[in-house]
Amino acid sequence: MTRAQQVGVIIGLAIVAALTMLRASDPPLLRLARNLTFDEYQRIAPRAFENMPVRIVDIDEASLRELGQWPWPRDRIAALVNRLTEMGVSAIAFDILFAEPDRLSPRNIVREIDGVDPSLLGRLPDNDEIFAQSIVGRPVVLGFGLSNEGSYRPPVKAGFAFTGESLFAAPPHIEAATPLRPQLEENAAGLGHISLNPGAPSPVVRAVPLFLSDGEQLYPNLALEALRVAQGATTYVLAGAPDVQDTMTHAKIGDFVVPVTAAGELWLYVSPDRAERYVSARHVLAPGNPSPATKAAIEGSIVFVGTSAAGLQDIRTTALGQNVPGVSLHAQTVEQILSGRFLSRPDWADGLEILCIAAAGCLLVMLTTFVSPAVALACGLFITAMGLVASWLAFLYGGLLFDPLAPIVSGSITHFAATAFRFLVTDRERRAVRRAFGHYLSPSLLYRIEHNPDALRLGGDDRELTVMFVDVRNFTEISERLAPTAVVGFLNTLLDALSRHVIANEGTLDKFIGDSIMAFWNAPVDVADHPAKAVRAALAMRETLTRLNADDAFGFGGEQIVSIGVGIHTGIACVGNMGAEAHFNYSAVGDTVNVAARIEASCKDVLFDILVSEETAKALPGHALLEAGALALKGKSTRSRLFAVVGDEKVGASAEFAELRCLHLKLVDALRSRAPNRKILNAAKLKAAKLDGLADFYRRISRRADHFADHG
Structure with missing residues (x-):
């Protein structure tokens, strides 16, 4: 419980105590309201x-x-x-x-x-x-x-x-x-x-x-x-x-x-x-x-x-x-x-009504403080309805006069007072979180960080992240043919459509860098199975981009096909609020971020749109992955094994991919031994033709095989 919540509970309970004592004193106005309620009951069902x-x-x-x-x-x-x-x-x-x-x-x-x-x-x-x-x-x-x-x-x-x-x-x-x-x-x-x-x-x-x-x-x-x-x-x-x-x-x-x-x-x-x-x-x-x-x-x-x-x-x-x-x-x-038709108000009716005011008030204070106002309002309306029904049935079938009005009015005052305090004080920090993260986090993540305000302190934590970089291919060529305002419109259309999949898969949008997107998973709060969710977002981006091109959403008239490269890597990075006390950004830094950026750049060399590191691939059992080779990433002293993401678990479980994967493994072994088997390569190319996006990938492998054949 935060300090603001503690203060809210104390103030709410004080209001409940005041309303309870007011009812116990039973001033004339309350007696008049109670009598008018009983009059209305008789008007509805007179003797x-x-x-x-x-x-x-x-x-x-x-x-x-x-x-x-x-x-x-x-x-x-x-x-x-x-x-x-x-x-x-x-x-x-x-x-x-x-x-x-x-x-x-x-x-x-x-x-x-x-x-x-x-x-x-x-x-x-x-x-x-x-x-x-x-x-x-x-x-x-x-x-x-x-x-x-x-x-x-x-x-x-x-x-x-x-x-x-x-x-x-x-x-x-x-x-x-x-x-x-x-x-x-x-x-x-x-x-x-x-x-x-x-x-x-x-x-x-x-x-x-x-x-x-x-x-x-x-x-x-x-x-x-x-x-x-x-x-x-x-x-x-x-x-x-x-x-x-x-x-x-x-x-x-x-x-x-x-x-x-x-x-x-x-x-x-x-x-x-x-x-x-x-x-x-x-x-x-x-x-x-x-x-x-x-x-x-x-x-x-x-x-x-x-x-x-x-x-x-x-x-x-x-x-x-x-x-x-x-x-x-x-x-x-x-x-x-x-x-023999009598009405009676038992001696203990006053005590019961006072107890109801106290109990319902305390319950509403707790609900309003710790759950959403909508849930608290629904519970309050339910309690109100039950009080009215119980009072009416007691009158109709037992001739008993119980006042529903005082508990209802007291409960309403308590609810709206606690809601107002929460809106003005308790939710102030949460509104600040929403302003800061509303455009960058999924609703589920946003809700979780709202309830952990300490996550917004200045500084960072080392934790495992899955980092994604997305870049538009041939952006320079596209921008040269467009007016500046058209370039902005193109980027807004593309980046809005792609970034939605990051939010939908519980990722955090870090920043837009020109024509690029940086995002990461597993921060500011834990995200289960974050490598798979990052890959799921990348595959959704692929499908969205295919639809946008088919619908000519960018207005290029079929003259230009927009493509992207996606690089994903999983590792330890420092993530947190970075900058000054008055102005900071929530971001991630470290070698993991650099590697993800280099993998994205390697998409141009591999001629495939989605590449993941070996560390990420190990967390993707059942996915349709093909080894793309060990590449020398800029700034890294050793080569890194990369994998092309062909599809999700459904594609990975298909017979076509199983046959392609078997042929691909044989092809990779042959290339490593510098003795490429042309027959295996052709068979793999035929199988790959049944799966989208692999034609250029195998053309590159074919060129590499030709290189080994020419140079031994």
């Missing part, structure tokens, strides 16, 4: 509406037009109770506050008239008493609201039992309540609070508190009381988390067990608002017998009485984004309990 025995008697606009404006006199409310009881309701719950005396009561109206005989008041009906009498012995639940004034607490109509420690401190706190009319409070079968989201900063109702607490007593909400009264239950059984104080887990109401949050809240899993849920109050109060449809809807149902009239301002927003009457959410609470 299906089922025809449950739960109905809303709606004091709607039509009822107000027909029966008069709100508030209605309470004798009409009493009539509503009587009608509903006659239809066979299971329970009646009023999402209406009856806190003040009925101003429309005859007794109260007369009391306000000056000079009325006080004895008359006692003989006039009181609507509050009428309403109070109508609910005696009937399953009627009244609602109470919360107040910031006074210290009134409503009576509790049910008992509480706890499994484990007391849970009085778990629910939201109640300071005071709005007092109900005493006779109504006393006669009601149940009392429940009607607050849907007390103290919540968002207008969206996502969870409803099933209980409130003053520290000494628990107070159920309206929906829970309606369900209790409908079953005839007398006690709530509340379960707390083992070994965790003031943490609620379940509430049992009669036959139903409801999973709740630690504070005793129920996550609402809402269904779209449907007309089937509502019965207009005017239909219930219509003169005569109720219609069969109205009676069928009410019979056996838990009925919530409330209003959808816009002027009464009891409109709430659901997770589906719908604006619905508040009474609808009370009804949906009971529907959800009856259906």
Whole structure:
């Protein structure tokens, strides 16, 4: 690991730690984003509406037009109770506050008239008493609201039992309540609070508190009381988390067990608002017998009485984004309990999400630092997709709420921060390598040297190289016939086509010297089987040049055939960055380089285009090689055995070459003994005619044989 990578890892892990601590603190913005995600899940797959025995008697606009404006006199409310009881309701719950005396009561109206005989008041009906009498012995639940004034607490109509420690401190706190009319409070079968989201900063109702607490007593909400009264239950059984104080887990109401949050809240899993849920109050109060449809809807149902009239301002927003009457959410609470379709966010969900942020962040830091950004991005996208899928499936099949957004956002921040650091700092050295070597190395070699920056230090190393020189034959003659710009165009076309094969075979382009190319293999990094790859590049150059001539790529019109000579030698050379600190070139020097250059020059004497040294030939088993003789190279005191490269292993394994090689060996032995056999020579020439490039080679051998014949 380089120092830049170490710094990148440290900075990346610091970012992960900061994001993890941010999630652990759970600021409001993160909570809002999490809730919006859960809202979107419900919008994609809302709870299906089922025809449950739960109905809303709606004091709607039509009822107000027909029966008069709100508030209605309470004798009409009493009539509503009587009608509903006659239809066979299971329970009646009023999402209406009856806190003040009925101003429309005859007794109260007369009391306000000056000079009325006080004895008359006692003989006039009181609507509050009428309403109070109508609910005696009937399953009627009244609602109470919360107040910031006074210290009134409503009576509790049910008992509480706890499994484990007391849970009085778990629910939201109640300071005071709005007092109900005493006779109504006393006669009601149940009392429940009607607050849907007390103290919540968002207008969206996502969870409803099933209980409130003053520290000494628990107070159920309206929906829970309606369900209790409908079953005839007398006690709530509340379960707390083992070994965790003031943490609620379940509430049992009669036959139903409801999973709740630690504070005793129920996550609402809402269904779209449907007309089937509502019965207009005017239909219930219509003169005569109720219609069969109205009676069928009410019979056996838990009925919530409330209003959808816009002027009464009891409109709430659901997770589906719908604006619905508040009474609808009370009804949906009971529907959800009856259906058994619950949502829950486990106590360990926060810990799991924090762990995912830390683990995914660390993984992305390592991936971004040590593999390519594309691979890191692919892994990040895969992790993101898996997180989304896991969260969605947990919601869809288990009703579990896990936040995928915080880990995804944290992972994205970590990935892009680590990528930016890598681009600006860690990859700076690699970009310098690419600028220096991008035109001279194959992608595989370039990748390897990128990960070894020490290879760019000034100085050299002695190592075995295979060195190649390529030179254009008769270049002087060609250049004399062309304009300077045409010469440049010719060289660019030729050298570009030939040098590509050096790169393709993992070689290093050292330099272009006029019409020549110098290249070498096995530096700056190790290249396995480098002599064979150098020869493979030379053979590819031969094929490319044949095609270029055939296609008249140089524009000579067939008047000039371009040919090259290639010399290859394997040996020890000094290779490295040579020059000054501010400006240097990566190159190789030494006797091996000189020998390769001399071998290339010998191609003119041997009349063959590709020659290799004996050292290179030993590393080419199976290749089609023919001995070209022992030549005196310039600057060398001893002769060097050279070999002509006829073809690769495929040519070397052919029957034609096997016969030619056998004849060639006999011919070489005869020449060494200065007794050339003309018959063998002619046979070899015939075989050579079937292989490209050997005609001139054997013409030279023939001249040499003639020389020996003439001079003994």
